[in-house]
Amino acid sequence: MADPVASSAEHANASLAAIFAMRLRASGATPAEVVTITVLTALVLWLVLYPVGWLLWGAFHKGPPGAAEAWTLENFTEVFLDPNHWILVWRSIVVGVGVTALATAIGAPLAWLTVKTDLPGKRWVELSAIVPFFTSTFIGALAWIQLGNPTNGVLKFWFGIPTNVYSVTGIIWVTGLYMAPYMYLFTAAALRNMDTTYEEASFMSGAGLWRTLTRITYPLILPALLSGMTLVFVISMGIFGVAAILGFPAKLHLLATEIYVRSLLVPPRFGVATVSALTLMVITAALIMLQRWALRAGSYALVSGRGFRIKLYALGKWKRLAQAWCFLYALLAVILPAFVLIKVSLQPYPTPRFGPWTLENWTVFFSNDNLLGTLLRSLYLSTGGATLCVLLTAMIAHIIHRSRAPGRRLLEQVSVMPIGIPGIVMGLAMIWAYVTLPVWGTLWVVILAYMTLFMPYGVRALGANIVQIHPELEESSRVHGGSWFRTFRLIMLPLLRPGIYSTWILLFIIFIREISAAVLLTTTGTRLFPVLIFEQWTAGEFNVMSAGALLLTIIMFAVIALFKWGFKVDVIPSYR
Amino acid sequence: MGLQGGRDTVLPVREGELSSLTVAGLSKAFGDARAVADLDLKVGEGEMLVLVGPSGCGKTTTLRCIAGLERPTAGRITIGNRVVTEIDQGVFVPPEKREIGMVFQSYAVWPHMTVYDNVAYPLKAIGVLRGEIHDRVMKTLRLVQLETLADRYSSQISGGQQQRVALARSLVAEPKLLLFDEPLSNLDANLRLQMRVEIKELQKRLGFTSVYVTHDQTEAMAIADRIAVMDRGMVRQVGSPRAIYDRPANTFVAGFMGTTNLLEGSVQEVTDAEAVVRTSGGITLRAIGARGAARGATVHVSIRPEALQLCPLEKPAAAANVWPATVALSTFLGDSVLYRLEVAGHTFEVHGPSTEVFEVGSKVTLAVEPSRCTLLIE
Structure with a gap:
């Protein structure tokens, strides 16, 4: 009878293809399965690598896509020797870090409050943490222009709060507000899957709430937090909509908007835009690799397999404060923006005042063929x-x-x-x-x-x-x-x-x-x-x-x- | 292979006897780990063979290879007179073409189908005529007493009932071979006993051939026609439950199938059927199963706790093996008393009747018939 150890030793000198064929047979995969995997892998590789490969090719060429001329390094020298480029890189990183910090500061506590405490009205909190996920940062930015622009923003006009959304802070603020749901979802999922007995064992060992949170809960959900933060950072580094409509009026550019502007210049500077795009992708890819490295030990199996109840912490006297925090988020991310968008959509020109009113903005959608x-x-x-x-x-x-x-x-x-x-x-x-x-x-x-x-x-x-x-x-x-x-x-x-x-x-x-x-x-x-x-x-x-x-x-x-x-x-x- | 010595000595399926399943030289490796190593098995027509062993012994892998859910690294599997796996020839029949039925550990009752649809699935898959399907499904559901629940979904029935759905589904197409993968391990203790009896009754009534995997040695003995005890990917002994229990072929089987007292010693004398063994603690005993034992060889003797008799010191029992002992621990179990006894440096576990209780520290006489002392060479 064939001995698998002996037979693999026989094959030690066989070609790679033979080894692959043997592994294939040993895995028990059917021919249909192998064909499906091969086709899918080829398709996915093509989907990802074909455009990225062309981007690399383009970075080394003069001229626009489709009419590129000779190989050159000029694009790189032009971009990398331009001090302005490094300002954009720095500013983009600042935005990425700022957004990640803000989104985490909002999303993670909201998740802890809804999953692990006896906070009343959780369904509403959850809803207000999810809704901004579906509305998107771009629409949020449109609303926040009405709320927080420095000349006739609603906040300034009615409440005297001096705000300027046309700034790096504005971009971080709006993006962070609307990226918070990502952190909420990642954190809430990790907390829900965590066996409560880990925390109970900590209390039984004499640790208090703070010690349990920092020594047990936090390390256990850290992999999920890091995954969420990486995703938020990568998305916000490359975010275009918010950066453009908040940045352009102040002549404030980020890497993402710079790529857009250079591509649309007359004549377009595709080579330069392409090098900026590569810079951006290198930063995001490096960050993802950093996260993989940080999590190289693998994430913890948080689920014990047994059914378990999640023990809820009593908020006690902090209940009001927690509710206020949740309401503040709903107010800033959902209620105020929705209110101001509805208001402006019913007015003939931008104004912080109430009235005059019109339905024309709405009817135009059903009469204008281009819009419809x-x-x-x-x-x-x-x-x-x-x-x-x-x-x-x-x-x-x-x-x-x-x-x-x-x-x-x-x-x-x-x-x-x-x-x-x-x-x-x-x-x-x-x-x-x-x-x-x-x-x-x-x-x-x-x-x-x-x-x-x-x-x-x-x-x-x-x-x-x-x-x-x-x-x-x-x-x-x-x-x-x-x-x-x-x-x-x-x-x-x-x-x-x-x-x-x-x-x-x-x-x-x-x-x-x-x-x-x-x-x-x-x-x-x-x-x-x-x-x-x-x-x-x-x-x-x-x-x-x-x-x-x-x-x-x-x-x-x-x-x-x-x-x-x-x-x-x-x-x-x-x-x- | 020396380790498989018991296979040949105890109740083999004789050559030429009708065999429904033959496994020859089966090996399965996952990477470098060998789950099953050169395993041979034969299951006769209408027989229930139970594969039993500790977790990781390869019993489930063996079953999954028979089902076609795993592709073995080497070996040949024949169901009826059809070769379904022969790795050397590149033969590997996919599971759906093997005409088998299987009951899974998780029941695997499809939650999006009714009980009826679950049971009808194998018939539809093999293209049984519409009119016939209904009759056969209802007949099978009656067999497992589920005819009134045909329209329910799995979420609306109990665990025991799901188990019966899984059983009905595996039976409905009248497969050549039925496989059970720890089918009772998710049920509570009472239901497990009840289902065990029901499966055994069904098997006797319908006469299906089956391979049944469990890690529970009591379950194995209760349900099996024959048992194959597995360890580290190999079969250590095959035989009837009685033979396995009374005549274990080696220390592993003796220890795994029920509790036993294992004494190490050396053979002093060998006669036709018996041997005299002097243990490391210095007591001398007579044991059977001496075939193959040589003088001076180091051996083990297995004595089941219920085979040992306890008597008061003043009226010693008339047996060949009698030793004075001291009661070290006594645990009242209701129907019996479990003692731990000290005998010349050995510790014995003994089951005694609950009618007469010996106190801890009391001196007693321990006696056992040589026919209940099994000599183990391995």
């Missing part, structure tokens, strides 16, 4: 793109968590790589990669860019759902006569349905509100709604575009409501 057409185009794109992305990521997540075939690790690593690519960088990379191809100028380029950028979200969210499904449910089907495909169709898909729905909504919302990646990619025929809002806003159409921002928000919430009450789907995104 752009809105519909955004809806098509988000519906189709989210569907394609869910299909792709469902297959990837299923393979990552269920297959034992070699190559699945590579697929996993590549599929989460786009986390480190800022949207505007992806937009520029797509120009380099596709400008000479026939798909250029169609929505397909945008869909490809979005699918690539947001693939990690789908893989993570669906993966979290797949690991909840016991492998024996699938094995049981196989043993009782069901083929692989029958099992996927009749067992896996129905069981995964809630996860598929909630991931679809997540992607739909992200797609419909995305602006960073779209702003360089869309032209007259493919203009998307958030880009239109941005362009019209900078052209001075404050009131009509306030209505537009509200319309976009209403659509997002209508879709969420449809899924929540129509399909009974939990729409709060899940993170691993």
Whole structure:
């Protein structure tokens, strides 16, 4: 009988291909599985590396995409010798750090209060911590311009509070406010999954609340906190919408907006923009690697497997203060912005006063073909793109968590790589990669860019759902006569349905509100709604575009409501 | 292989006897770790073979290889007269083509289907005609007394009922072979006893061939026609529950299947059936199972706690092995008393009747028949 140890020794000198073939056979993967993995890995590699490769190529070339001339290092020397560039790098890092700190300072305590204490009205707190996640930083910035601009902001006019959102502080403030939900979600998930007996054991050992929080709770949720903070930092470093509408009036640029401006100069300076984009991507990639390194020991298994109750701390006399903190956040992130957007959308010109009133800003949407057409185009794109992305990521997540075939690790690593690519960088990379191809100028380029950028979200969210499904449910089907495909169709898909729905909504919302990646990619025929809002806003159409921002928000919430009450789907995104 | 000596000596399936499952030379490695090492098994028609052993002994891996859920590193598996795995020839029939049924540890009752749909699934998968499906599903549900719950979902029935759904689902297509992967380990103690009896009754009534994996030696003895005791990827002994318990082939089996007193000693004398052993503590005893034992060899003797008799010192029992002992600990268990006794440097566990209780510190006589002392060479 063949001895596996002896036979592997025989093969020690065999070629790599033979070793791979042997591992493949040993893993028990079916040919169909191997083909699927190979095709998916190739597709994902192409989605990610093709544009990034072109971006690198572009950095070393003179001339615009599609008409690049000779190899050159001029782009690098021009950018790196420009002191202004390093100011932008520094400012972008300041914004990233500031936003991360603010979002953590808001989100983490909110999560602790809702998960671990007897805070009254938790449903409302949770709602106000989630809603800003769905509205997006860009719409938040539009509202905060009305609230906090230095000349006729509502806060200054009515309350005498001197605020200036057209500043680095303003950019950090608005972005941090709307990134706090990310920190809330990451922290709340970690706290919910943590076995309460870890903390109880600390109390039994004589430690007080403060000691338990700092020595037990904090280290246990630290991996989740770091993952959340890295994500927030990477997103805020590359954020375009807020940085543009708050920065441009003050001639304040960040790396992300600089890429945009240089690309749109006449004549455009693509080489220089590309080097800026690379700088940005190097910083975000370095940070992600730093986080991986910090977590190299692996995150803790917080779940003990047994069912456990979460013990709630009594807030006692601190209850009022905690409630006030939660209300303050709801006020600043949801109530005031919503109020001011509604107000402005009903007025003929920007003013902090009440009145005069008009409905014209709203009616224009249903009479102007350009506006309506752009809105519909955004809806098509988000519906189709989210569907394609869910299909792709469902297959990837299923393979990552269920297959034992070699190559699945590579697929996993590549599929989460786009986390480190800022949207505007992806937009520029797509120009380099596709400008000479026939798909250029169609929505397909945008869909490809979005699918690539947001693939990690789908893989993570669906993966979290797949690991909840016991492998024996699938094995049981196989043993009782069901083929692989029958099992996927009749067992896996129905069981995964809630996860598929909630991931679809997540992607739909992200797609419909995305602006960073779209702003360089869309032209007259493919203009998307958030880009239109941005362009019209900078052209001075404050009131009509306030209505537009509200319309976009209403659509997002209508879709969420449809899924929540129509399909009974939990729409709060899940993170691993 | 020396370690598998017991396999050949105790109740083998004779050559030519009808065998429903044959496993030959099965090995499975996960990376460098070998879960199953060159394992052979035969299961006869209508027989229930129980694979038992400590966790990590390879019993579940063996079962999953038989099911086709794992691809072995080497070996050949035949179900009925069909080769379903032969790694050397590149034969590996996927699980759905093996015509088997399986009951999983987690039950794996699909939560999005009713009880009826769960049980109908195997029939639909193999393309049984519509009209026939209903009759066969209902017949099977009656068999496990679930006919009234056909329209329920798994969340609406108890753990025991889910277990029956899993059983019905594995039976409905009348498979050639039924596999059980620790099916009772998630049930509470009372239900476990009840289901154990039900599975045994069904097996006797329907006569299905099955392989049953458990880590619980009591469950194994209660349900098995034959038991294969596994350790570190190898079968250490195969035999009837009685044979395994009374005639363990080695110290591992003696220790794993029930509690036992193991005494180390050297063989002094060997006769036809018996041997005289002098233990390390200095007592001399007569034991059976001497075949293969040589004079001077170091051996173990296994004595079950219930085989030992306790008598008051003043009226010693008439047996070949009699020693004076001191009661070190006595634990009242209700139906019996568990003693710990000191005998010349050895500690014995003994079950005594609860009618006569010896106090701690009292001197007693300990006696055991040579036929209940098993000599173990390994």
